[in-house]
Amino acid sequence: MESFVVEGGRRLEGSLRVDGAKNAALPILAACVLTEDEVTLHGMPDITDVHRMTDILCMLGCSVQREGHDMVVSGREMCRSEMPDGLSKQIRSSIFMLGPILSRFRQATVTYPGGCEIGMRPIDLHLSGLRALGVAVQEEGGVIHCDGAAMHAGEVHLDYPSVGATENVMMAAATLPGETVIHNAAREPEVADLAAFMNACGARVAGAGSAVITVTGVRRLHGAAYTPMADRIVAGTLLAAAAITGGDVCLTGAPAGHMHAINAKLREMGCDVAEDADVIRLTSPVRLRAFPLLQTQPHPGFPTDMQAQMLALLTTAQGTGVVVENVFENRFTHAGEMNRMGARILCAGRTAIVHGVSRLTGAQVTARDLRGGAALVLAGLAAEGETRVDNAAIIDRGYERLERQLSALGAEIRREHAL
Numbered sequence: 001m002e003s004f005v006v007e008g009g010r011r012l013e014g015s016l017r018v019d020g021a022k023n024a025a026l027p028i029l030a031a032c033v034l035t036e037d038e039v040t041l042h043g044m045p046d047i048t049d050v051h052r053m054t055d056i057l058c059m060l061g062c063s064v065q066r067e068g069h070d071m072v073v074s075g076r077e078m079c080r081s082e083m084p085d086g087l088s089k090q091i092r093s094s095i096f097m098l099g100p101i102l103s104r105f106r107q108a109t110v111t112y113p114g115g116c117e118i119g120m121r122p123i124d125l126h127l128s129g130l131r132a133l134g135v136a137v138q139e140e141g142g143v144i145h146c147d148g149a150a151m152h153a154g155e156v157h158l159d160y161p162s163v164g165a166t167e168n169v170m171m172a173a174a175t176l177p178g179e180t181v182i183h184n185a186a187r188e189p190e191v192a193d194l195a196a197f198m199n200a201c202g203a204r205v206a207g208a209g210s211a212v213i214t215v216t217g218v219r220r221l222h223g224a225a226y227t228p229m230a231d232r233i234v235a236g237t238l239l240a241a242a243a244i245t246g247g248d249v250c251l252t253g254a255p256a257g258h259m260h261a262i263n264a265k266l267r268e269m270g271c272d273v274a275e276d277a278d279v280i281r282l283t284s285p286v287r288l289r290a291f292p293l294l295q296t297q298p299h300p301g302f303p304t305d306m307q308a309q310m311l312a313l314l315t316t317a318q319g320t321g322v323v324v325e326n327v328f329e330n331r332f333t334h335a336g337e338m339n340r341m342g343a344r345i346l347c348a349g350r351t352a353i354v355h356g357v358s359r360l361t362g363a364q365v366t367a368r369d370l371r372g373g374a375a376l377v378l379a380g381l382a383a384e385g386e387t388r389v390d391n392a393a394i395i396d397r398g399y400e401r402l403e404r405q406l407s408a409l410g411a412e413i414r415r416e417h418a419l
């Protein structure tokens with residue numbers, strides 16, 4: 001097992017370029033199988049979730065070449081419509097393969113996906129969306145068989161604007177003759193990025209980024225070269241790291257236009273956040289002040305993937321702040337770990353109340369989910385003494401060598417292998 005060891009108390013300063021977005025890269029990789037032609041992807045984040053997705057593509061018979069942050073994917077030789085069981089359980093995004101495989105083979109078999117332990121994360125919305133397109137779904141023993149022989153374009157209404165379900169239906173509909181309309185679609189910018197990629201491959205997707213998406217089926221998709229959008233959550237995490245250390249950091253290549261909710265909260269805490277095109281500069285006060293309330297919501301509300309990092313900021317802020325997690329039902333596992341560092345957080349159901357303390361102290365803590373793990377690293381940056389965050393692997397799922405990024409800004413952090 002690997003851990004991050006953080007020596008707290010260093011003020012972060014400097015400039016860093018933001019990586020490509022995990023949540024754009026993963027569905028885009030899945031969408032590569034919509035075409036038999038070669039797809040070239042630039043600026044792909046070097047994170048383990050992308051590695052696992054690549055493994056899945058290879059197991060299905062695709063060829064994937066990677067050089068640095070560039071990837072070339074070819075689905076020409078793809079031969080299987082069954083998802084490998086072990087890998088599906090390791091990564092929730094494996095469910096994204098359902099739509100593209102159905103589009104390609106008109107049948108697909110997947111096992112229930114895995115992912116972070118942040119809630120039940122059912123896939124009923126994915127399945128009901130596909131059923132609305134004429135897919136016959138049979139579930140038995142944790143395996144889902146989808147028969148798409150009678151697939152057709154149609155009207156899909158999602159009971160909740162699920163990001164993954166929206167993306168799956170969009171991909172499944174790409175080659176269905178006629179017009180598919182997705183109502184109550186997720187409005188996350190990564191959904192729009194997937195649509196832009198699909199359109200670069202010849203698909204006809206309109207309205208992505210709004211609550212109504214129209215997919216006009218085309219006969220076939222072709223290859224393309226594409227660069228996924230930058231990661232707003234990685235950017236937000238780095239800004240939060242600067243904020244918790246009283247720092248002054250500049251991010252380049254940042255998706256500033258999609259970070260209003262995050263930047264507004266940072267300003268509420270007393271940070272100066274200046275945006276200029278794709279550059280964001282954050283200057284932090286000596287001590288942050290608590291915001292009264294943060295509620296996570298689907299986009300354009302405050303992103304659940306930044307909740308844990310904001311909770312970390314509250315731990316040492318002046319005053320008391322309340323955080324309500326509306327998207328996932330079990331996303332406060334980091335709170336107990338932060339309390340081991342001297343934080344004062346009370347959790348009840350989906351609500352956390354954080355009383356800011358004047359200092360945290362280093363401790364040995366465990367990362368239990370991706371963003372919660374990153375938040376523990378942030379707490380470590382602000383704590384007195386040494387903090388050891390165990391289970392670094394879960395953080396590597398979504399951050400490319402976080403220790404290097406933070407070190408580049410002046411943090412004292414290293415990766416250690418457990419003895």
Ligand code: UD1
Pocket residue numbers: 022023024026092093119120121122123124125126127160161162163164165186190304305327328329
């Ligand atoms: C995506 C992101 C994840 C982010 C989340 C919410 C990727 C790879 N992951 O996950 O980082 O935290 O959006 O912004 O893009 N739900 C159901 N039934 C379903 C599907 C979802 O009840 O069929 C529920 C989930 O349990 C959850 C909520 O809907 O409570 C939101 O999930 P969803 O938007 O689907 O998130 P993901 O696509 O899994």
